[in-house]
Amino acid sequence: MEGLSNIDAWKYCLRKYLCLGTFEGLLISNNTSIDLEKCIDSLIVAECGCEVVEILLKFRRENRTPKRDAILFALATCCRCCHLETKKKAYNALPDICQNPADLFQFLSFYRSLGVGSGWGRAHRRAVAEWYLGYEKQDGQKKKEDEMKKMVYHFFKYQSRHGWSHKDVFRLCHFKKENLDEKVMVKYMVLVFTSPKNGRARGKEWLNEVKKSTPEEKFDELKNLVEEYSKAQKSKSMTVIIDLIDKYDIPREVVPSEMLNYKNVWKALLRQMPFTALIRNLGKMSNLGVFERGSFEENLTIQKLTNPESIQNSKVHPFTLLVALTQYRKGRGELGSLIWAVNPYISQALEDAFYLSFKSISTVKKKSYLIAVDLNGAMNAPVIGSPTVSALDAAAALAMATVRCGDQCSVVAFSSKEGTPLQGVDLGETDSLPDVLEKFTVISPGKVDCSRLLKEATEAKNGGSSVLPETSFNVFVVYTGFKTDFSKDAADLLHDCYRIYDSSSFESV
Template sequence: MEPSGSTATAGNHTLNSTGDGCPWELSDKARLCRFLCYGSEGDVYTAREECHLSMESAEALLSLLQEGRGCEVVEEIKRFTQDGRAVRLNPSLFALALCSQHSELKTRQAAFKALKDVCRVPAHLFSFIQYKKELKEGMKCGIWGRALRKAVSDWYNEQDAMSLALAVTKCKQREGWSHQDLLRLSHTKPACETIALISKYVTKGWKEVQVAYADKENSEEVVKVLSYLEVVEKVKHSCDETEVIHLIEEHRLEREQLLTDHLKSKQVWRTLLKEMPLGSMLNILGKMTADEVLEPGSSDMAAVCDRIHNETTLKKAMIHPFSILLASENYKRGQGYRGKTKWEPDSSILKALDSAFYKCFMNVEPVGKRFAVAVDVSTSLSSVVPGTSVSTAVAAAAITMIPSGSTDCTLPITWATENGKAVDVFIILTNNPLWTCTASPVETLKKHRQKSGACSKLVMCGLSSTGHAITDTEDRGLLSICGFDLGAVSVIRSLAQDLI
C-alpha cells in the first residue's frame, strides 16, 4: 500500500500553501487553489467539462484581493501554471486578468509583470486580453491603458526572435484577437532589429518586408529570420507536393503553417508525422489509419510504431500512462466520436501502444503518500467512461496501477481503521451514481485520522456519473470526481500533495 521511497509520516499536520488555520478548514486560499487547478472553488471535478468563468465563480479570489493579498494570488497563479498543476489554464488567465485591473496598484503591477510567465504562447495571451475585455464590459473605461500596453510590448520584445517567428506564423489569431491587433493597440516599439522585422511582417505583410530589407546590409540574425519567413510564405503559395514536403523536412514546418489543400496529401501527412509531437500524434492515429496515411506493413507504419514505444521519446514527451490508455482504447474503437471517420485498427499500433503503456510509468513521479484504492465490483463497471472509449472497469484497473450492489464508500476507511492501516489518500472508484453509506463518510474519515494520526483524504470517483453529494463539503480533505480523464489524475495528485 505504501510506495517505495514514501515520505509520508503519521501525525504530520504541517500546513501547506493552501492552509491558513485548521488543516482541514476550507480557507479562501484553498478555494483559490481549486479554482486555479480546475476552474471551480467547489469540491467536484468534472472531467472533460470546461467551467464557465465569472466573478460569481471566483468569490475566494475576490475575497483575497479585498484583503490586500493580491500579490500572493499572483504568485499562486504563476506556481500553478509553471509547475503544471493547472488542469485547465483558462482559470489562471481569468484570475490574472482580474488581478491586472484590481484597484490596488501593487496587485496590478504584479499581474502585468507575471504576464510573460503565465502567457507562454500567443493563444494564452489572446485569451488573457479577451478576459480583460469581458471583465471591463459595462465600464466606461477601456482596457488599453499604459500598463497593459507596456506588458504586451514586453511580451513581444522579450521573445527569442526565431521562437516569435514560429509563434506568429503558427497561431495568428484566437478569441477574436490577432497579433496585428495587439501590436497596434499596444503601440509596441521593437527592442531590436529582428523584433522590428517580425512586427513589420505581422502588421504590413511580406511584400513590404521584401521591399524594406531588399537593399539593406542585414545582420546574420535578421537574415535568419528573413529566410524563415520566406519559407513560410513560399509554402503558403506552393501547389507542388514535392516542394511542400521538402520545405517541411528542411525547416521543420508544422501543420498549422500549411494550407488545407496541403493536408489532403497522404505524403504530406507522412512527412509531418516524423517530427510531430508524440501527444499530438496519438490523437490522430485513427484518422491516419482511416485516410490510409498509415498502411499495414508499410515503412511509415513501422516508423510511427517505433516512435510510440520508444523509451527516449516517451520520456522526453513526458507522456502519462493514462494518455496511452485513452489513445489505445479510442483506437481500438475503430470509429470517431461523431461516427463519420471509421478505420480497421492495426495490430502493430495496438501492440506499440500496449508496450508504451507500461514504459510510461517511468514518467510518473512517486507522490510519497500511502494510498488505499477501492473498486466497486458491481456489474455497473461494464459501462464506458463518458467522452472516451474506456470501460469504467479498465479505467479503474489503470488507476489502481497508478497510485454488485450498492456502494458504501465508508467500508475501505473502516477496514483501514480497524486493521491499523494508516492511509493518506483513500480513492473509491465506481460508476454507481448512488452512495449508500452505513455512516457519514466525513465522520468515518475523521475517526481514521484520529486513530492513525494520518492526514487522510478521500477521493470519490464516479466514473460515469453526473455528481455525488457529500454531507460536509467544508472539509478540505474531500473531493468528488465525475467521469475520468488525465486531468482527474492530476487533480488527485495535487490533493495528495496538499496543493489544492
C-alpha cells in the same frame, strides 16, 4: 470540505478546477455552488492573490492539468483584479504560463470576456509587448539562430486562435520604438504581419531600418525563412510542399488544407512532427494509409511513441494520452465523419506511451493509499473534458497509476455481494489498462458506503479487516459519480481515523 477554514476551502476548490482543466461548470461544496471566478475573487479579497498565482505557476511547471483552460482563465482573472500586488505578479507570470501564441491568444480571449471595455490598460499593453519581445533574449550566435527558427515557427503555426491574430495584438499592445529597435528580429516579424508585401510607407521605412541594424547575412536568413513559410501557405504543388517541409520543418498548420489529403504530405510531416501533434493526428494518418505494415513510417511512429525522453520533453499529461488511446481504438472521430482502420502496433505503442507518462506523476511519498471505486451506472458517463473516456475508465487509470507510482496501495470496490459491501481488487504493477478494467467489471456494483470503508480501514490497523491487509492508511481516495454524503457515523469514524493514525500525515480525498 468540512473542518477547513474558508481560505483553505477556496484553495481546495481552485486546485480541483485546475486538476480538471476546466473553467466551466460548478463545484458543489456543503450544498453551495462555486465557480472558478468566484473562487479566485474570494481568495484575492482574503489577500491571497499572490498565492493564487504561485499555485498557477506550480501547476503549469509540473504539468498537473490535462488542459490549460482553467490556468489561463485564472491568470486572466488575476490580471483583471484591483489588487495591485496580485496583478503585478500575474503579469510577471505571463511568459511562464503562456508558452506559445496559442496560450497567449486564449488568455487574451478570457481577459476580454471578463472586462467591460475593449481597451487595454498600460500594464496589460506592456506585459503583452514584453511577451513578444521575449522571443529575442539570448546571447550567442547559435542561440540567436534557434530563437529565429522558433519565432518564425510559432508565428506561422499559431497565426490566429480564439478570435485573435498577431495583427490584432500588435495593433493593441503599442510597441515602443526603442524596444523594437533593440529586437530587430521581432521588429521584422511585426512588419511581416502588419504590412503585407511592404505596401505601406511605414512598412518600407521599417524594412530599411531593419536592414541597416541587422548583419546582411542574418537579415537574408530571416527574410528567406519567412518567404519559404509564406510560399508553403500558398503552394498548390505537392512536390513543392514536401520539399519545403523537408528543408524547413514546416508544421501542419501552415500546409494548405487541400494538401492534407495526400498521403505523401503526411509522410513528410511525420518525420519532424512534435509528440503532441503526432497523437492528435494518428487517426487522419491511419485513414490515409500512412502506417503500412513494416513501413518506415510505422516504425518511426512506434519509436516516437515509446521514447521516454520524447514523452517527458513534450510534457504531455497522462490523461491526454488516455483520451488519445481510447479515441484511436474506436476507429472513428467524435466529430465529423473521419474513420480509420486501427493499426494494432500503433495502438499498443500508444498504450505503452500512456504507461511511460506515469513517470511524470508526483505522488505523496511514504504514504499508504486506500483507493475505493464506485462501479454504479453513473460511472459510465463521460468525464469532464472528453466525451470518449468514461468516469470508470478514468478511475481505473488513476488507480493503476497510483499502484505503479505509490509506495503502498490497496484498492477496493463498492460491491452488492451479500455480506461484503467492499471487495478487494488485486491490481499489480504490471497490469495493463484492459486487465484493470476487466477486474472491475466482474464485480457487482453496490452502494457507496464511506462508513464501511472507514470502519474497514480502522480495523485494518490491528489486522481485524477481512478485506484489507494489516496496515495504517494515510491517504483515502474515493472515485464516485455521486455526491458523498457523510452520515454522523461516518464523521465519527473519520474522527477516529484522525485519532488512531498520525493526524499530521493523514489525508482524505
